[in-house]
Amino acid sequence: MSLYWLYDLPNVLLGVVVTSAFVLFAVAGHILLRKRIETWVGPYPGQNDVVGIVSSTLGIFFGITLGLVAVGTWDTFNSMDTLAQREVLTATNLQRTLNTLPEPTRSDALRNLRDWADIVVTKSWPAQQVGQPPQGEAEKLEAIEALLSAREPGRLLGGGGGSIQRQARSVQQLNALMLAGDERARSYDARLTAPLWWIVVIGALLTIASTWFVAANSETVKLFATVSVSLMLGLLIFFLVATDNPFRGDLSISSDGFATLRDLIDAKLAE
Numbered sequence: 001m002s003l004y005w006l007y008d009l010p011n012v013l014l015g016v017v018v019t020s021a022f023v024l025f026a027v028a029g030h031i032l033l034r035k036r037i038e039t040w041v042g043p044y045p046g047q048n049d050v051v052g053i054v055s056s057t058l059g060i061f062f063g064i065t066l067g068l069v070a071v072g073t074w075d076t077f078n079s080m081d082t083l084a085q086r087e088v089l090t091a092t093n094l095q096r097t098l099n100t101l102p103e104p105t106r107s108d109a110l111r112n113l114r115d116w117a118d119i120v121v122t123k124s125w126p127a128q129q130v131g132q133p134p135q136g137e138a139e140k141l142e143a144i145e146a147l148l149s150a151r152e153p154g155r156l157l158g159g160g161g162g163s164i165q166r167q168a169r170s171v172q173q174l175n176a177l178m179l180a181g182d183e184r185a186r187s188y189d190a191r192l193t194a195p196l197w198w199i200v201v202i203g204a205l206l207t208i209a210s211t212w213f214v215a216a217n218s219e220t221v222k223l224f225a226t227v228s229v230s231l232m233l234g235l236l237i238f239f240l241v242a243t244d245n246p247f248r249g250d251l252s253i254s255s256d257g258f259a260t261l262r263d264l265i266d267a268k269l270a271e
Contacts, residue, residue: 007249019234026208026230055210062203073243080246081253087180088257094173109147116140117262125255128188128247191244204233
């Protein structure tokens with residue numbers, strides 16, 4: 001069963017849903033199993049020495065695992081964000097170089113780059129947000145490549161050593177942009193694997209369940225401890241859910257940089 005519908009929720013509501021699920025599990029287990037567990041562990045102090053060892057061991061191993069997973073997830077998110085920013089920067093540098101071309105090559109090349117940015121914003125990004133690969137971008141970049149290679153080096157820009165260098169820089173920047181786009185296309189669906197999610201969820205539930213076996217004179221204190229543990233685990237897992245798919249949900253990588261580039265090229269073409 002797919003849970004991607006969670007990413008359609010606002011971040012606040014997503015946090016409430018994920019956290020509440022773990023808190024409800026904790027409270028339901030405490031209420032439904034309280035009497036049965038009391039017959040197992042006996043009255044206070046019960047088996048707190050054994051329960052404490054088990055809970056501590058479980059908490060240490062699961063805490064380390066959850067921490068490593070959280071760091072890895074955030075690192076992946078930042079890597080995807082850096083990749084998108086680098087792609088925008090490369091496209092912006094290419095725009096500056098193409099703007100030095102003579103007409104009509106300048107307008108044709110800029111128009112293709114503008115259309116590429118528009119495809120990224122209006123088609124590729126929405127596709128990535130629903131777990132589909134970006135499509136239709138390569139055609140516009142290949143059109144620019146055809147314009148740059150249509151004539152001999154130097155003649156395209158009017159001749160001279162400086163012209164040859166600018167043309168070579170255009171080709172180099174275009175190749176870098178193609179590589180960045182290919183890398184984004186390969187990474188659009190980067191996320192935690194299903195087995196790792198099972199480890200995280202089962203580990204969280206076992207950690208919560210271990211608090212049910214703690215004997216206490218006050219049921220209020222015991223319930224508070226159970227809810228506190230479940231709330232903290234729920235918040236951490238909400239963080240994992242929110243950052244696990246870098247292109248989905250409220251906390252996702254934005255296409256604003258590409259939209260800004262598109263508007264900039266529109267202004268250049270209107271000059």
